[in-house]
Amino acid sequence: MIKLMNILQNYLKVKRIQKYSPENFRKWQNKQLQKHLRWINKNSPYYQQLGKDGLANLTNLTHYPFMNKQLMMDNFDNLNTQGVRKDEAFKIAMNAEENRDFSPKIGSTTVGLSSGTSGNRGIFLVSKEEQSTWAGTILAKLLPNGFKNKEKIAFFLRANSNLYESVRSKKIEFAFYDLLDQFDSHIKRLEDYQPTILAAPPSMVRRIASAVKENKLHIQPIKIITMAEVLDPLDEAYIEKVFKQKIHQVYQCTEGFLGCTCSHGTIHLNEDIVYIEKEFLDAEKTKFYPIITDYKRRTQPIIRYRLNDILTLKSKPCPCGSPMLAIEQIEGRMDDLFILKNKQNGQLEYVFPDFIRRACITASENLKEYKVIQHSVQDLEVQCLVFDEDKRQETEESIRANLMAYLQDQYLIPKITYRKYQENHRLTKLKRIQSNVGIDEVVQNVQ
Ligand SMILES: [Zn+2]
Known part of the structure; x- marks a missing residue:
């Protein structure tokens, strides 16, 4: 402890x-x-x-x-x-x-x-000391009122270590929810526990938000924090509407606690514990892979460790005044880049998930949830969950038109197939944009 x-x-x-x-x-x-x-x-x-x-x-x-x-x-x-x-x-x-x-x-x-x-x-x-630093840093950055009020944190995670069970006191309490458990049991426990802070992957927070909306659950957390999956703007908007508050994000992986949102909702990298070098991916130098050196970890040194995450720099400084690097968004992993064929030279090139994401979420108000999966360079699958089934075809057509508008100047457009929306298995991370194409075949150029 x-x-x-x-x-x-x-x-x-x-x-x-x-x-x-x-x-x-x-x-x-x-x-x-x-x-x-x-x-x-x-x-x-x-x-x-x-x-x-x-x-x-x-x-x-x-x-x-x-x-x-x-x-x-x-x-x-x-x-x-x-x-x-x-x-x-x-x-x-x-x-x-x-x-x-x-x-x-x-x-x-x-x-x-x-x-x-x-x-x-x-x-x-x-080590113990490292855990303590970790917990202190995470709490300092995420507790809405410092140690003034007692907070009850409902923390959802894939259980595989004791890192997270480490805090319980008069001022703060963690209740641990195993993502493996049935959703109904989560609902019962949440209703009894009445957390002040809810921390979970966005797909779980979205399900909880739906339960609240349908009056199956009654909780009023004062802070909601998502982690472990990319927070899609569509889910963000839905959750914010249900809970009537800004959602916060933690950017964390096995290699460390790398960033979180400030009071203005900007993600700042935790440069007070991690030194960040940037490997830029585009000519404008806005997107990069972080190379991290954690100067708090001595037991197992993390020095110049290259992550596969694609981060986008924020173009304007954050009004909160923090000296730490501000990030516009965490786009996803390298593995989730789409690969399309360039019209001019026939080369295969990477396309950022952000393009695909924007093409979908700006297509129609009728879109409730979606997934886009690339199976091969010629083959895209789009899954839509819609509010109004009568307008499904219209919604799907609108996504197609958006994808064309974004991509057709530069790329050969793959065949787009629509399939029924598949709910995520509760143990797999939700990815709204997913690529199943091997990356070996790509010649160069991230676009
Ligand atoms: Zn800020």
Whole structure:
């Protein structure tokens, strides 16, 4: 159990840092980064060796090699600073998963299993102190009234580690909802619990919002936070209408707590715990992959770790005054890029999900929910759930017209097939834009 005192300390620290001027913030951040790199070089055998081989200059981040999941798993034993062996960590994590035990530990280090196909699962290690920093930072950024009022947080997640069970006190309480459970049981528990804060993937929040709208559930959360899936503007609008409030987002993955919305609804990256380099994807330099260096994580260093998420920079500064990088939107994963054939040169090119998304949601007021799946370069599937079935054809035609308008100047338009809307299985992440095309065949150019 994490001590409230530690959380409070982190909370106050976060509040102080958020007020720094941009110059002072960068200075402070650089100092943190240097301190962290020095420590890692002393304590991680992997980086120690790189230093000895002359492959990394320990004071300069840009001299460090890029890291990804594969590399991290391949060098697991030498990377971590606690001498934990990969086979041992895997065994403990797998056992915990099977027994639904949410506190697998080696000593005082928590072992977690990241999602991924069976051959591609990652292991992560987090110490007690790191958990405390994590909880303090997350709460500092998301609690609507600081520690003034008692908050009851209903937290929905795919259960696979004890990271989330760590906070309970007079001022704050978490109730944990397993996404595996039946929706009806969630409704009953929510009605009894009456959370002040609701935190869940957008697809779950949308179902909860529907239940509220249909008078099957009566809750009045003062803050709603979505995470773990891309928040589609269509769902955002629906939920905001039902709960009559702005929705907040947390941007988080196994590799860290990377960002969340401020009081103005802008997503800021958590540069007070993570240093971000950008790998730009377009000539205008608005879209990029983040390369993250977490300067709070010592147990399992995350240094220059390249994520597959596509982020869009916000063009105007956020009025909240935070010195931390503001993001317009999180578009989705690299895997969700569509691939179309360029009319002029016949090359296959990437198309951002955002184009497809906008083509759908601006098509018709009649659209309730949708999915667009690309099966091949020639074949798109569109699934629509509509409010008024009599106007279905009109709605579908309007989506087709929008897709044509967005794409036909540049690309050969694939065949568009309409199918019945498929509800999501409760264990899979909802993706409104999904690509099943292999990315190997693409020549170049993200558009
Ligand atoms: Zn802001």
